[in-house]
Amino acid sequence: MESRANDPKDDPNATDEWSDGSGPTEGDDPDDASGADSSAILEAFHAKGATVVTSGVDRTDVEPTAGADGDSAAGTDRGRRLYDRWSGKERLYDGLMGLAAPLRDDAFDALSIESGESVLDLACGPGTNFERLREAVGPEGTIIGLDYSPGMARRAAELVDERGWENVHVVLADAAETCGPESSFDAVLTTFALHTMPDADAVVENVHDVLGSGGRFVVLDSRPITDGPARLVNPLYERAIARFVNHQRGRDTLELLDAPFDRVTVLETYDAGAGYLAVTEKRDGE
Ligand SMILES: C[S@@+](CC[C@H](N)C(=O)[O-])C[C@H]1O[C@@H](n2cnc3c(N)ncnc32)[C@H](O)[C@@H]1O
Numbered sequence: 001m002e003s004r005a006n007d008p009k010d011d012p013n014a015t016d017e018w019s020d021g022s023g024p025t026e027g028d029d030p031d032d033a034s035g036a037d038s039s040a041i042l043e044a045f046h047a048k049g050a051t052v053v054t055s056g057v058d059r060t061d062v063e064p065t066a067g068a069d070g071d072s073a074a075g076t077d078r079g080r081r082l083y084d085r086w087s088g089k090e091r092l093y094d095g096l097m098g099l100a101a102p103l104r105d106d107a108f109d110a111l112s113i114e115s116g117e118s119v120l121d122l123a124c125g126p127g128t129n130f131e132r133l134r135e136a137v138g139p140e141g142t143i144i145g146l147d148y149s150p151g152m153a154r155r156a157a158e159l160v161d162e163r164g165w166e167n168v169h170v171v172l173a174d175a176a177e178t179c180g181p182e183s184s185f186d187a188v189l190t191t192f193a194l195h196t197m198p199d200a201d202a203v204v205e206n207v208h209d210v211l212g213s214g215g216r217f218v219v220l221d222s223r224p225i226t227d228g229p230a231r232l233v234n235p236l237y238e239r240a241i242a243r244f245v246n247h248q249r250g251r252d253t254l255e256l257l258d259a260p261f262d263r264v265t266v267l268e269t270y271d272a273g274a275g276y277l278a279v280t281e282k283r284d285g286e
Pocket of ligand 1: 079080083097122123124125126128146147148149152173174175176190191192193196197198203245
């Protein structure tokens with residue numbers, strides 16, 4: 001994709017932006033974007049070291065990891081490389097993910113989005129959820145997609161460009177490091193991603209921080225099967241898929257939600273209990 005030269009005022013990643021008085025004023029806390037518009041959210045992401053890959057921003061540095069060998073590196077690097085590889089296999093990836101469309105429908109319903117809200121699509125991949133989220137928030141709302149794979153973030157940003165969605169933005173960042181400024185989102189959605197995150201507990205804590213009071217967190221994901229005969233094959237299954245999706249074996253992602261959130265509701269389970277849809281809410285004083 002062609003990279004463009006930009007007016008620094010349009011580019012939240014431009015380093016000289018804040019020394020010329022066009023960025024946040026002195027005393028502004030880039031960490032707190034409560035009630036902020038999308039540009040304040042994007043500036044706060046940038047202040048945390050994230051790269052905004054949104055429309056009109058230079059993408060020269062946003063290249064899939066070179067020579068990616070998904071099996072050799074550890075942890076975050078391994079996951080990032082693996083998903084960079086997946087980002088180049090569009091038809092296969094989209095075909096596989098398309099199988100889960102009905103489950104996504106349940107997740108969108110669970111989000112109960114209202115027009116004008118700001119929503120984080122956590123680990124957005126190539127932007128599969130964007131269209132539905134955008135329909136739900138309407139022209140006044142904001143969607144931020146976040147992913148740590150440059151290849152995926154780039155694909156997501158290209159989708160945004162193609163569709164001309166001005167209120168959808170893409171951020172390249174490790175969610176374990178930042179999910180954005182505090183109290184900036186009305187809702188966070190994550191689909192098929194928590195179980196691939198090496199540091200999912202830190203990510204869940206970050207999600208809690210970025211939700212405003214009453215904000216919803218909807219998780220569509222998988223967990224180890226602990227009951228019934230299926231539990232016997234679960235370790236084999238997890239081992240098999242770890243290689244392809246960076247699955248974190250034995251990690252119960254549903255349990256992780258209990259640490260920062262008071263009450264977690266499981267709305268649906270799928271695949272003998274290996275898949276689940278859960279919703280939780282940040283309460284006053286949490
Ligand atoms: C199986 S894909 C799911 C993508 C998308 N949510 C969907 O439903 O199609 C998992 C995604 O999680 C991203 N991911 C994994 N760990 C991450 C992290 N720590 N921070 C940001 N993104 C992460 C990967 O790069 C990948 O795009």
